[in-house]
Amino acid sequence: MRLILLGPPGAGKGTQAARLVERHGIVQLSTGDMLRAAVAAGTPIGLKAKDIMAAGGLVPDEVVIGIISDRIDQDDAAQGFILDGFPRTVPQAEALDRLLGDKGFDLDAVVELKVNEGALLDRVETRVAEMRARGEEPRADDNAEALAKRLSAYRAQTEPLVDYYSEKRKLLTVDGMMTIDEVTREIGRVLDAVRAADAKKDAKAKGTKAARAKRTVKTGANKPATKAKAAKSTSKSAAKPKAPKKAAAKPAAKSGAKAGSAKKSSAKQAVGKTSSSKKVVAKKAAGKPAVSKAGKAAVGKSAKAGLKKAAKAVAKAGKKAAKGAAKPAAGKKAAGKKATQKAAAASKTKAVAKVQTRGKQAKKVTKKRA
Numbered sequence: 529m530r531l532i533l534l535g536p537p538g539a540g541k542g543t544q545a546a547r548l549v550e551r552h553g554i555v556q557l558s559t560g561d562m563l564r565a566a567v568a569a570g571t572p573i574g575l576k577a578k579d580i581m582a583a584g585g586l587v588p589d590e591v592v593i594g595i596i597s598d599r600i601d602q603d604d605a606a607q608g609f610i611l612d613g614f615p616r617t618v619p620q621a622e623a624l625d626r627l628l629g630d631k632g633f634d635l636d637a638v639v640e641l642k643v644n645e646g647a648l649l650d651r652v653e654t655r656v657a658e659m660r661a662r663g664e665e666p667r668a669d670d671n672a673e674a675l676a677k678r679l680s681a682y683r684a685q686t687e688p689l690v691d692y693y694s695e696k697r698k699l700l701t702v703d704g705m706m707t708i709d710e711v712t713r714e715i716g717r718v719l720d721a722v723r724a725a726d727a728k729k730d731a732k733a734k735g736t737k738a739a740r741a742k743r744t745v746k747t748g749a750n751k752p753a754t755k756a757k758a759a760k761s762t763s764k765s766a767a768k769p770k771a772p773k774k775a776a777a778k779p780a781a782k783s784g785a786k787a788g789s790a791k792k793s794s795a796k797q798a799v800g801k802t803s804s805s806k807k808v809v810a811k812k813a814a815g816k817p818a819v820s821k822a823g824k825a826a827v828g829k830s831a832k833a834g835l836k837k838a839a840k841a842v843a844k845a846g847k848k849a850a851k852g853a854a855k856p857a858a859g860k861k862a863a864g865k866k867a868t869q870k871a872a873a874a875s876k877t878k879a880v881a882k883v884q885t886r887g888k889q890a891k892k893v894t895k896k897r898a
Contacts, residue, residue, distance in 0.1 A: 641704035
């Protein structure tokens with residue numbers, strides 16, 4: 529626990545500091561004691577302060593801050609400390625805040641002992657009388673006149689610290705006019721409240737950190753799942769094109785069947801084309817008034833060529849028909865073979881007869897034209 533005790537001279541800061549040291553196991557740091565100790569130890573800061581003090585000057589703030597920095601780094605100050613007599617001014621308080629911030633420390637509380645100045649004069653007189661009764665010599669500044677001067681300096685320099693620490697929400701005010709034991713109990717009560725509030729803050733901070741850690745773990749755990757979903761979707765999309773391949777086989781089979789049927793009908797189409805070409809030739813020739821011998825010969829030749837082509841087409845169609853009829857009948861008896869051969873011959877004869885008839889018709893047309 530790191531504390532500062534504020535209050536005018538004679539408010540009882542020294543007495544309460546000793547009780548806090550005993551209760552919390554911390555050290556009391558007095559600027560006067562620290563300066564004397566630094567000078568005795570011969571530290572660089574102590575030697576600098578020694579020269580200033582020997583010349584009768586006031587030790588500057590940076591020297592005092594340096595001495596405090598060295599002191600709180602010692603092992604006995606690890607559990608905390610009470611600053612008595614420092615800071616005395618707002619600039620010293622600001623310098624102390626910077627020092628503690630650099631070391632990663634913070635003040636737990638600033639306890640102000642509020643007293644009545646008139647009562648302080650009575651206390652000083654009572655204390656001086658008690659010391660003399662015990663045979664002790666009172667301090668040179670422990671009298672009413674010296675106290676008045678010290679109170680005036682306190683009001684001008686140190687009292688503004690009350691507002692400074694109040695704005696930082698570090699100030700705890702205790703009625704210093706109570707008895708010593710009552711003041712001790714009240715200080716203990718307010719400090720316990722501060723410690724409880726700090727414990728709540730720490731617990732809340734830990735809870736917040738734990739919640740953030742859980743959220744981080746959850747988000748981290750969700751990422752692989754997302755990747756797995758993406759992998760599944762890609763595998764599904766990659767598997768989908770396989771289905772059309774199966775469907776593609778059907779059009780191929782159909783196209784094959786269509787090709788077969790087209791081959792069967794090719795003979796008929798050839799015959800039809802031949803006859804239609806003859807008709808076209810006849811129509812073109814009909815419009816002419818006369819035909820020469822060379823023209824007649826050309827017409828005859830074309831007719832003969834058409835007949836030959838038609839005959840060949842019929843012959844091919846007959847062969848294909850015979851082959852197609854022979855395949856399905858391969859496993860049957862010899863009687864079935866003869867029947868199919870007769871049917872093929874009959875179809876061939878009919879086809880030849882048709883071609884001959886068309887040829888005769890074509891000759892008649894050419895004769896008429898001639």
